[in-house]
Amino acid sequence: MSAIEGLETAQHHADEHEHHHEAQNFWQKYIFCEDHKVIAKQYLITGILWAVIGITMSVIFRIQLGLPDSNLSWLKPVLGGWISDAGKLDPNFYLALVTMHGTIMVFFVLTAGLSGTFSNFLIPLQIGARDMASGFMNMLSYWFFFLASVIMFASLFLQSGPAAGGWVIYPPLSALPQAHPGSGMGMTLWLASMAFFIVSQLLGGINYITTVINLRTRGMSFDKLPLTIWSFLITAVLGLISFPVLLSSVLLLIFDRHFGTSFYLSDIYINGEALPNVGGSPILFQHLFWFLGHPEVYIVLLPGLGITSEVIATNARKPIFGYRAMIASMLGIAFLAFIVWAHHMFVTGMNPFLGSVFMFLTLIIAVPSAVKGFNYITTLWKGNIVFTPGMLFSIGLVSLFVSGGLTGIILGNSALDIQLHDTYFVVAHFHLVMGAASAFGLFAGVYHWFPKMFGRMMNTTLGQIHFWLTFIGIYMVFIPMHYVGIAGFPRRYYQFTSYDFTHKYMDMNMFISIAAILSFLAQFIFLWNFFYSIFKGKRSPQNPWRSNTLEWTAPVVPGHGNWEGEIPAVYRWSYDYSKPGAKEDFIPQNIPYSQTLESNFPHENELIAQEKAIESQNFNDQFKASH
Amino acid sequence: MYIIIALVALVFVVLVGVVIAKLQNVVKGINKTDSNEVRTPGNKVNGAMFIVILVFGAISITWSYLHAREFFLPEASSIHGRRTDDLFWFSMGILTIPFILVNFLIFFFAWKYQHKKNHRATFYPENHRLELIWTIVPAVVMALLVFTGWKAWSDITSDAPRDAEVIEITGKQFNWIARYSGVSDNKLGNYNFKLIDAQNEVGIDLSDENSFDDFTNPSEMHIPVNRPVLLKIRARDVLHSVFIPHMRVKMDAVPGMPTKFWFVADKTTADMRAETGNPKFDYEIACTEVCGQGHFSMKMRLVVEDEASYKKWCAEQSTFLQTYPEYLAKVPENLKAKAMKYVPAEAAAPADSTSGGGVGTSTSLR
Numbered sequence: 001m002s003a004i005e006g007l008e009t010a011q012h013h014a015d016e017h018e019h020h021h022e023a024q025n026f027w028q029k030y031i032f033c034e035d036h037k038v039i040a041k042q043y044l045i046t047g048i049l050w051a052v053i054g055i056t057m058s059v060i061f062r063i064q065l066g067l068p069d070s071n072l073s074w075l076k077p078v079l080g081g082w083i084s085d086a087g088k089l090d091p092n093f094y095l096a097l098v099t100m101h102g103t104i105m106v107f108f109v110l111t112a113g114l115s116g117t118f119s120n121f122l123i124p125l126q127i128g129a130r131d132m133a134s135g136f137m138n139m140l141s142y143w144f145f146f147l148a149s150v151i152m153f154a155s156l157f158l159q160s161g162p163a164a165g166g167w168v169i170y171p172p173l174s175a176l177p178q179a180h181p182g183s184g185m186g187m188t189l190w191l192a193s194m195a196f197f198i199v200s201q202l203l204g205g206i207n208y209i210t211t212v213i214n215l216r217t218r219g220m221s222f223d224k225l226p227l228t229i230w231s232f233l234i235t236a237v238l239g240l241i242s243f244p245v246l247l248s249s250v251l252l253l254i255f256d257r258h259f260g261t262s263f264y265l266s267d268i269y270i271n272g273e274a275l276p277n278v279g280g281s282p283i284l285f286q287h288l289f290w291f292l293g294h295p296e297v298y299i300v301l302l303p304g305l306g307i308t309s310e311v312i313a314t315n316a317r318k319p320i321f322g323y324r325a326m327i328a329s330m331l332g333i334a335f336l337a338f339i340v341w342a343h344h345m346f347v348t349g350m351n352p353f354l355g356s357v358f359m360f361l362t363l364i365i366a367v368p369s370a371v372k373g374f375n376y377i378t379t380l381w382k383g384n385i386v387f388t389p390g391m392l393f394s395i396g397l398v399s400l401f402v403s404g405g406l407t408g409i410i411l412g413n414s415a416l417d418i419q420l421h422d423t424y425f426v427v428a429h430f431h432l433v434m435g436a437a438s439a440f441g442l443f444a445g446v447y448h449w450f451p452k453m454f455g456r457m458m459n460t461t462l463g464q465i466h467f468w469l470t471f472i473g474i475y476m477v478f479i480p481m482h483y484v485g486i487a488g489f490p491r492r493y494y495q496f497t498s499y500d501f502t503h504k505y506m507d508m509n510m511f512i513s514i515a516a517i518l519s520f521l522a523q524f525i526f527l528w529n530f531f532y533s534i535f536k537g538k539r540s541p542q543n544p545w546r547s548n549t550l551e552w553t554a555p556v557v558p559g560h561g562n563w564e565g566e567i568p569a570v571y572r573w574s575y576d577y578s579k580p581g582a583k584e585d586f587i588p589q590n591i592p593y594s595q596t597l598e599s600n601f602p603h604e605n606e607l608i609a610q611e612k613a614i615e616s617q618n619f620n621d622q623f624k625a626s627h
Numbered sequence: 628m629y630i631i632i633a634l635v636a637l638v639f640v641v642l643v644g645v646v647i648a649k650l651q652n653v654v655k656g657i658n659k660t661d662s663n664e665v666r667t668p669g670n671k672v673n674g675a676m677f678i679v680i681l682v683f684g685a686i687s688i689t690w691s692y693l694h695a696r697e698f699f700l701p702e703a704s705s706i707h708g709r710r711t712d713d714l715f716w717f718s719m720g721i722l723t724i725p726f727i728l729v730n731f732l733i734f735f736f737a738w739k740y741q742h743k744k745n746h747r748a749t750f751y752p753e754n755h756r757l758e759l760i761w762t763i764v765p766a767v768v769m770a771l772l773v774f775t776g777w778k779a780w781s782d783i784t785s786d787a788p789r790d791a792e793v794i795e796i797t798g799k800q801f802n803w804i805a806r807y808s809g810v811s812d813n814k815l816g817n818y819n820f821k822l823i824d825a826q827n828e829v830g831i832d833l834s835d836e837n838s839f840d841d842f843t844n845p846s847e848m849h850i851p852v853n854r855p856v857l858l859k860i861r862a863r864d865v866l867h868s869v870f871i872p873h874m875r876v877k878m879d880a881v882p883g884m885p886t887k888f889w890f891v892a893d894k895t896t897a898d899m900r901a902e903t904g905n906p907k908f909d910y911e912i913a914c915t916e917v918c919g920q921g922h923f924s925m926k927m928r929l930v931v932e933d934e935a936s937y938k939k940w941c942a943e944q945s946t947f948l949q950t951y952p953e954y955l956a957k958v959p960e961n962l963k964a965k966a967m968k969y970v971p972a973e974a975a976a977p978a979d980s981t982s983g984g985g986v987g988t989s990t991s992l993r
Contacts, residue, residue: 091923172866268882349878387742422915483698
């Protein structure tokens with residue numbers, strides 16, 4: 001491929017670079033495409049398909065938990081032998097569903113679908129670059145993700161079922177095929193899929209970081225970057241540092257499973273035989289896993305927070321409050337994310353002193369998170385708020401982030417975690433703060449940037465209805481789930497009838513399940529709106545939300561290279577909304593101060609002198625660089 | 628409850644209906660103007676929805692809390708349990724303040740500052756003093772919570788008192804096995820996972836004389852009231868986690884890495900039966916680390932009783948050697964005499980006579 005490109009370059013040496021890819025065939029244009037916008041859409045659509053599968057799974061096990069007497073025979077055509085003749089869900093398959101729901105939602109939807117979509121789509125468009133630093137690596141990143149997806153999807157169809165040890169796949173359960181049917185071929189495929197997934201994440205992450213650092217347009221200094229880009233950059237750094245650790249833990253687990261090593265195995269007697277493995281430690285896996293696992297929480301959440309910052313500022317028609325504090329708190333969260341992992345392990349037998357240290361570090365995270373929460377609220381204060389669907393989802397995100405984050409302060413307290421660990425309180429907590437909040441970030445992003453992606457508008461009314469149903473539904477599911485957790489219900493239980501202490505709250509569990517089904521149904525409004533609008537939506541104007549960031553200066557449907565002619569230069573931050581004295585209530589980043597004398601602050605007038613220098617720079621345009 | 632669910636569903640549907648009806652009118656009006664500028668329909672309705680949801684949410688959360696409260700944190704029966712419960716409700720109390728405050732502000736501001744024509748938002752990009760306030764206030768509150776939590780945590784995880792009753796609990800797919808140190812020596816014997824077989828489920832090492840009077844029980848655990856109990860926790864195959872909800876006890880069982888947890892139960896099963904008014908009440912031990920198909924039903928009964936009944940129960944249990952006298956063969960020759968004490972008389976003779984072969988088996992097992 002690169003050889004052909006080289007040939008072309010030689011032939012059209014004198015031509016404008018824009019014309020190079022005109023002769024693309026279907027495969028180059030839509031399948032093995034190196035254009036960041038197409039790759040972003042590939043990620044988005046794959047992510048949406050995975051989300052449908054992942055959420056459907058949760059509905060099935062919610063039926064099992066909340067309506068245990070229901071007859072599931074109608075699922076037989078799809079699930080076959082996993083439904084018994086009496087119409088009951090197989091307990092092994094229940095665990096598989098829980099496991100795959102977690103894996104799919106965390107990695108394939110909220111990591112690849114969210115970060116993959118918006119980092120790819122927005123980084124070049126918002127920093128003013130023609131494309132990613134390496135289009136080829138970017139394409140590889142998607143196709144490795146696709147390969148991982150295919151393998152994971154294939155595992156769903158195994159006779160012995162997909163992986164079933166929980167999404168955290170703690171060994172020895174995951175290491176010993178004799179311990180559970182899901183630990184056989186299903187786990188092998190899970191591990192293989194995750195290895196490819198990590199490769200994909202690393203290829204993507206390196207690209208995001210390089211692009212943000214090297215390819216910013218003229219004048220786009222770091223203190224003028226939109227908060228979206230800051231969040232994508234920090235997310236990519238988090239991923240780059242933590243995913244390799246997951247890869248190593250996955251590799252060691254593969255060794256234990258297939259090559260007889262004992263990294264995680266020791267003193268095991270199972271199925272009538274004592275295994276030869278000695279000296280390994282299952283706790284080692286947990287340390288390695290959570291060294292990724294905890295930053296992973298922020299890998300899915302930070303892009304959502306970045307998107308929210310941008311959408312809230314745009315639609316409140318106000319600058320984001322405390323731009324620098326927002327960056328500082330994201331950096332603080334990112335740093336702390338690496339040194340709190342063991343709060344997932346307070347009761348694993350880890351040294352209690354270590355528990356104290358991790359409790360202390362964990363509760364510090366509440367401080368930068370609180371700063372973010374309050375800054376969002378202050379941004380709303382005295383705004384002029386337009387309730388676009390994107391804005392609604394962003395406001396919803398802040399509410400979910402704060403509500404879910406607060407219970408984290410309980411769980412981060414090791415003394416309180418003793419009772420609540422691995423109960424539904426934890427499930428409710430992380431679904432609010434990381435699951436639903438990140439999903440809201442994804443929705444906000446899709447609604448907000450849909451016009452830029454497809455040149456058409458999504459239906460606003462349907463979007464608003466979708467928001468309210470989802471928002472109410474999420475709270476109806478997860479507030480009662482906290483109650484169930486406070487009552488001590490352990491998670492990953494196939495049914496609650498075995499114990500007296502869980503033999504209550506049948507009504508509450510039923511309520512949760514019904515609310516979950518209602519919220520699930522509400523998502524079809526989105527699906528219809530999304531796919532219908534791609535083809536039949538109203539045509540979008542160039543800057544539908546009257547926003548400041550650079551992507552809205554590009555053509556409605558940007559072609560290869562994003563801008564025709566010169567890339568715009570940047571003179572100001574992206575949050576000049578409702579500036580006193582200005583004609584409009586927004587001033588895009590590419591408008592120099594010399595054109596807005598009426599609204600400039602004194603220190604901004606001094607910056608006019610630098611404009612000529614900024615304009616004359618041109619070192620970052622990939623089309624102008626010599627080959 | 629069905630009525631409530633129906634009611635909520637009804638409210639849900641009605642709200643949807645209202646929103647759709649209101650918004651459709653607005654959409655009709657908007658579609659006619661074909662300007663380049665995108666106008667967002669339904670701004671008023673959505674603003675109002677925030678207030679509706681705020682009120683509706685506040686009512687339903689309060690109501691559901693009161694409704695669900697009866698099952699919250701089942702009555703604590705251990706000393707540290709009541710302490711963490713108090714701490715839990717104290718923290719919850721503090722956290723309710725920001726929960727209400729923040730959500731109120733988000734919803735209220737959204738409604739109050741909704742778009743108005745010919746109105747402009749206030750350009751208000753930063754205020755260092757405000758930032759400082761909401762950095763320091765959470766930091767101070769966190770420090771308070773960390774300190775109280777840390778005190779409780781260090782006390783709970785401190786070393787068990789010396790007079791603690793030591794009981795071993797081993798998790799396997801899919802039940803718990805309790806092992807007691809026996810009535811004579813109050814010491815648990817050694818164990819080795821390679822000695823595990825169908826009878827010797829926890830791998831008791833009979834070459835250690837402390838194990839002669841050990842006894843096991845795969846269905847229930849008895850503990851004395853008002854005396855520290857130290858659980859020595861092990862797993863045989865995969866991870867499990869000992870969870871005694873009423874005692875606020877939870878600790879993973881890890882193959883190859885023994886763990887422990889000590890606590891003082893101060894309410895007997897009989898006390899709790901009287902207190903809860905449920906004559907069938909029993910303490911239960913559950914598993915909270917996913918361990919396979921039977922994870923949801925790894926139930927063990929826990930009986931808390933006064934010292935006398937506990938001693939009596941222990942004395943009634945037959946030691947492992949009593950139950951399986953053939954294991955006498957694995958006792959080294961020099962300790963045979965000591966072990967005989969714990970073997971029923973009629974079984975002793977045949978076991979002794981086959982000792983030669985028995986020792987052979989025992990060595991081959993290692």
